[in-house]
Amino acid sequence: MRIAVEELDVTLSGRTVVSGVHLVAEDGEIAGLIGPNGSGKSTVLRTVYRYLRPHAGRVLVGDADIRSLTAAETARRVAALPQERGSDFELSVRAVVAMGRTPYKRAFAGEDRADADIVATALAGVGMAGAGARRFSTLSGGERQRVLLARALAQDPKVLVLDEPTNHLDVRHQVELLALLREQRRTTLLSLHDLNAAASLCDRLHVLHEGAVVASGTPREVLTPALLAEVFGVRAAVVEHPLTGDPLIAFDHRGVADAAADAGARVGSPAGPPGEPAAPPRTPVLKRRTG
Amino acid sequence: MTALTAAAEGREREPGVRARWAAAVLGAALVAALVASVCLGSSDVPPGDVWSAVARGVSGQDPVPGTQDLIVWQLRVPRALLAAVVGAGLGLVGTAVQALVRNPLADPYLLGISSGASLGAVAAIVLGAGAGGALGLGLSSAAFAGALASFALVWAMARRGGGFSPLRLVLSGVGIGQFLSGFTHYLVLQAGDDQQTHGVLFWLMGSLGGAQWATLTLPVVAVALGLVALLARARALDALLMGDETAAGLGVDVVRLRRELFVVTSVLTGVLVSVSGAIGFVGLMVPHVCRMVVGGDHRRLLPVAALFGAVLLVVVDLVARTALPDQELPVGVVTALIGAPTLLYLLDRRLERGQG
Structure with a gap:
C-alpha cells in the first residue's frame, strides 16, 4: 500500500521543525529518509506513526488520511519501529512480539490461536523462533532489533516505518537487519544514517535538510x-x-x-x-x- | 507443526501456566492467612469459636454475650479483610504507577497523593475535634480530602506543557509531596500532648487498627473498580513499558492513557491512605516479586499482584499485632523491616544468576 506525506508542517513548542515536506513510498517500495542530525527525519516519521500531530499537511496511507482513521485503525495499516529500545520490566521476547496484536484486540480480550500463530510466524521470520521465552532485556542489540521488527510484523501492517533501525548495531547485524527488510517485500519508509546502506537498500531516497526535502529520486540520482x-x-x-x-x-x-x-x-x-x-x-x- | 516448534511453544506458554499456579497458590495462602489472622492475637480464639462467631455474624444474629464473638466479628474479621483489601490495592497501584512513569522503582506514594492524605489526617488529629488517635470516619474523610487536594495540585503542575510525561509527573509529585510534608511536620510539632503525637506518628507509619465493617465498603469498591479499570488497559500498559512512541505506534493514545492512569491510581491511593495511613514498601515490592514469577505482561501481573499484596499485608498485620507482647507495631514498620531485606535478597540472587 502506498504511503505519502503531503505538505507536512510540524511545530514543536512553537518552533517550526519541518515544513512543506513531500515524500512518498509507492506500493512495495523501500523509501529512505536521509539527512544530517536534526534535519527532521525522526519528526517526519513520528508524524506518520501518529506520535506527533501535524501542524499542517497530511499523511496518506493508500487513499486514507490517517487523521480520518482511529489510532487503532492506523496501527493496523502502519507499524512503527521507533528508536526506543524498551526498558527492563521482565517482558519475555514473546510478550514483546505479542504487543503487535494490540490494535486488533478489544479490552479484556485474551490471546487466541490465530494471535499465537501470527506471533510464532513473526518470530520465525526474523530468525528468533526459539527465543520466545527469553527475557527481552537480556538480548544483544542485534537480537533486540530483530525482535522489535517481529513485533512490527505481528501488527500485520501494510506499511513499515523504521527510525534508524541499524543504529548501534555492528556491521554484520546491520547487514542482517537490512536483508530482513528486503525480504519483507513490503512498503517501507525508513530513516538511515548510513548513506551506503541507504544507497544499497532503498528504491527511492528523500533528502531532508533543515526541515525541508531538498532532493528526491533514486539513490543514483540523489547521491x-x-x-x-x-x-x-x-x-x-x-x-x-x-x-x-x-x-x-x-x-x-x-x-x-x-x-x-x-x-x-x-x-x-x-x-x-x-x-x-x-x-x-x-x-x-x-x-x-x-x- | 514440527516437534521442535511444538517444544518451543510449550516453553513459551510457560508464563501463562505459572500465572495460573501463582494465582491458585496465592488464593489458598490468602484464605489461610485470613483464618490465622482472625484466630491469633492478644487472645487466641480456637477455630471452632471463630467459625460459630462468623456464622452468627453472617446470618445477622447478635453475638452471644460473654463469648469472644464480639472480638471476632466486630474487630478481627473486618481488620483482616481491610488488610487484604489495602494490600491488594497497594499491589495494583504500585504496578500501575510503575508503568505510568516507566520506572520499576516507583511506588504509589511517588505522585504525592499520600502526602496530601497524611496532611489531612494529621490536621484532623491535631486541630480537629476527632483528636485522640481514633482512626474514625472523620479522620478518613479529612485524609481523603487531603488526597484530592494534592491530586488537584499535582494534576495542574503535571499537565503544564501538555504532556503528562513521566518526568513531569514524578517531579510534580515529589515536589508537591515534599511541600505538603513540610506542613505535616509543622503540625506534628504543634501537637498538644503525647497522646496526640503518638496518634499522629502511628497514622503516618500506617495502621489497620481503625477497621470496622462500615469503613470496609469504600476501599472494597475502589479496589474492585480499580482492578477492572486497569485490566481493561492491560495491553496499553504493556505497550507503555516499551516507550511512548512505541505505544503510539501500536494505536495507544498515550496522553489520554496517562491521564486515566493518573486518575485511577490517585483515587485508589487516596482511598487506601484514608483508611490505613501510608503503608510503605508494599506497592514497591509486590510488583517486583510478581514480575519475577509471572513476567511483565499486565493481564497476568495485575491479578497476581493484587493477590500477593493481599496475602502480604494480612500476614504483616498479624505480625504487627503479635510480635511484641502488649504492644502493637505500626504496619509500615513491619513492611519495611521484612520487605526491604526480602527485596534486596531477591534482586541480589537475580544478579548472581546473571539475569540482572
Missing part, C-alpha cells in the same frame, strides 16, 4: 558529490560498488567540504571532483528488488 557537500558538508566521490554495482560513496575523512565555494563549482562541473571516475551519465531507473 551526488554536490549534494553530499551541500547537505552533509563532506567531500566524497560516488563510485560503483565493485561487488554489487550499487552506488558507493567514498568519503574523504581528512576534511569537511568547503561548502559554498566547492559545491557551486562542482554542480557546474560534469567531471566531478578530482579523483572521481568519469562515469558516463546513466538514465536513472528504479532498481527491481531481487529479494
Whole structure:
C-alpha cells in the first residue's frame, strides 16, 4: 500500500521543525529518509506513526488520511519501529512480539490461536523462533532489533516505518537487519544514517535538510558529490560498488567540504571532483528488488 | 507443526501456566492467612469459636454475650479483610504507577497523593475535634480530602506543557509531596500532648487498627473498580513499558492513557491512605516479586499482584499485632523491616544468576 506525506508542517513548542515536506513510498517500495542530525527525519516519521500531530499537511496511507482513521485503525495499516529500545520490566521476547496484536484486540480480550500463530510466524521470520521465552532485556542489540521488527510484523501492517533501525548495531547485524527488510517485500519508509546502506537498500531516497526535502529520486540520482557537500558538508566521490554495482560513496575523512565555494563549482562541473571516475551519465531507473 | 516448534511453544506458554499456579497458590495462602489472622492475637480464639462467631455474624444474629464473638466479628474479621483489601490495592497501584512513569522503582506514594492524605489526617488529629488517635470516619474523610487536594495540585503542575510525561509527573509529585510534608511536620510539632503525637506518628507509619465493617465498603469498591479499570488497559500498559512512541505506534493514545492512569491510581491511593495511613514498601515490592514469577505482561501481573499484596499485608498485620507482647507495631514498620531485606535478597540472587 502506498504511503505519502503531503505538505507536512510540524511545530514543536512553537518552533517550526519541518515544513512543506513531500515524500512518498509507492506500493512495495523501500523509501529512505536521509539527512544530517536534526534535519527532521525522526519528526517526519513520528508524524506518520501518529506520535506527533501535524501542524499542517497530511499523511496518506493508500487513499486514507490517517487523521480520518482511529489510532487503532492506523496501527493496523502502519507499524512503527521507533528508536526506543524498551526498558527492563521482565517482558519475555514473546510478550514483546505479542504487543503487535494490540490494535486488533478489544479490552479484556485474551490471546487466541490465530494471535499465537501470527506471533510464532513473526518470530520465525526474523530468525528468533526459539527465543520466545527469553527475557527481552537480556538480548544483544542485534537480537533486540530483530525482535522489535517481529513485533512490527505481528501488527500485520501494510506499511513499515523504521527510525534508524541499524543504529548501534555492528556491521554484520546491520547487514542482517537490512536483508530482513528486503525480504519483507513490503512498503517501507525508513530513516538511515548510513548513506551506503541507504544507497544499497532503498528504491527511492528523500533528502531532508533543515526541515525541508531538498532532493528526491533514486539513490543514483540523489547521491551526488554536490549534494553530499551541500547537505552533509563532506567531500566524497560516488563510485560503483565493485561487488554489487550499487552506488558507493567514498568519503574523504581528512576534511569537511568547503561548502559554498566547492559545491557551486562542482554542480557546474560534469567531471566531478578530482579523483572521481568519469562515469558516463546513466538514465536513472528504479532498481527491481531481487529479494 | 514440527516437534521442535511444538517444544518451543510449550516453553513459551510457560508464563501463562505459572500465572495460573501463582494465582491458585496465592488464593489458598490468602484464605489461610485470613483464618490465622482472625484466630491469633492478644487472645487466641480456637477455630471452632471463630467459625460459630462468623456464622452468627453472617446470618445477622447478635453475638452471644460473654463469648469472644464480639472480638471476632466486630474487630478481627473486618481488620483482616481491610488488610487484604489495602494490600491488594497497594499491589495494583504500585504496578500501575510503575508503568505510568516507566520506572520499576516507583511506588504509589511517588505522585504525592499520600502526602496530601497524611496532611489531612494529621490536621484532623491535631486541630480537629476527632483528636485522640481514633482512626474514625472523620479522620478518613479529612485524609481523603487531603488526597484530592494534592491530586488537584499535582494534576495542574503535571499537565503544564501538555504532556503528562513521566518526568513531569514524578517531579510534580515529589515536589508537591515534599511541600505538603513540610506542613505535616509543622503540625506534628504543634501537637498538644503525647497522646496526640503518638496518634499522629502511628497514622503516618500506617495502621489497620481503625477497621470496622462500615469503613470496609469504600476501599472494597475502589479496589474492585480499580482492578477492572486497569485490566481493561492491560495491553496499553504493556505497550507503555516499551516507550511512548512505541505505544503510539501500536494505536495507544498515550496522553489520554496517562491521564486515566493518573486518575485511577490517585483515587485508589487516596482511598487506601484514608483508611490505613501510608503503608510503605508494599506497592514497591509486590510488583517486583510478581514480575519475577509471572513476567511483565499486565493481564497476568495485575491479578497476581493484587493477590500477593493481599496475602502480604494480612500476614504483616498479624505480625504487627503479635510480635511484641502488649504492644502493637505500626504496619509500615513491619513492611519495611521484612520487605526491604526480602527485596534486596531477591534482586541480589537475580544478579548472581546473571539475569540482572
